[in-house]
Each structure stands twice: as C-alpha cells, then as structure tokens.
Amino acid sequence: SRKNHYRPNTPWLLSLIDIxxxxxxxxxxxxxxxxxxxxxxxxxxxx
Structure with missing residues (x-):
C-alpha cells in the first residue's frame, strides 16, 4: 500500500479514498x- 500525504482518522473516509x-x-x-x-x-x- 502506498503512503498518503494525509492521515484520515475516519474509517469511511479512509475506505473511500482507498476505493x-x-x-x-x-x-x-x-x-x-x-x-x-x-x-x-x-x-x-x-x-
């Protein structure tokens, strides 16, 4: 997995970004x- 410049702490947002x-x-x-x-x-x- 690639490193992001930001670290979302909201699970739904993290999965949205992943998708x-x-x-x-x-x-x-x-x-x-x-x-x-x-x-x-x-x-x-x-x-």
Missing part, C-alpha cells in the same frame, strides 16, 4: 484534490 485510488489512477492532481477537500469531506462525515 477511489484503486478505481482511478491516483495522480498528483487527485492527491491534491483530496488534500484540499479533506476538511470539507470530514464535515460531511460528521453530518
């Missing part, structure tokens, strides 16, 4: 998008 990175080629742009939107995704998770 996304398997389904799509995890490009630097994708990594950047996930990093940028991590806080927004976390807020959605809380709701």
């Amino acid at each position: 996304v990175s398997k389904k799509f080629t995890c490009t630097p742009a994708m990594n950047q998008w996930l990093t940028t939107n991590y806080k927004a995704l976390s807020k959605i998770a809380i709701q």
Whole structure:
C-alpha cells in the first residue's frame, strides 16, 4: 500500500479514498484534490 500525504482518522473516509485510488489512477492532481477537500469531506462525515 502506498503512503498518503494525509492521515484520515475516519474509517469511511479512509475506505473511500482507498476505493477511489484503486478505481482511478491516483495522480498528483487527485492527491491534491483530496488534500484540499479533506476538511470539507470530514464535515460531511460528521453530518
């Protein structure tokens, strides 16, 4: 498994990222998008 620049502590988010990175080629742009939107995704998770 590859190391991520961020460490999500939310299991669903971790598995979502895992699915996304398997389904799509995890490009630097994708990594950047996930990093940028991590806080927004976390807020959605809380709701």
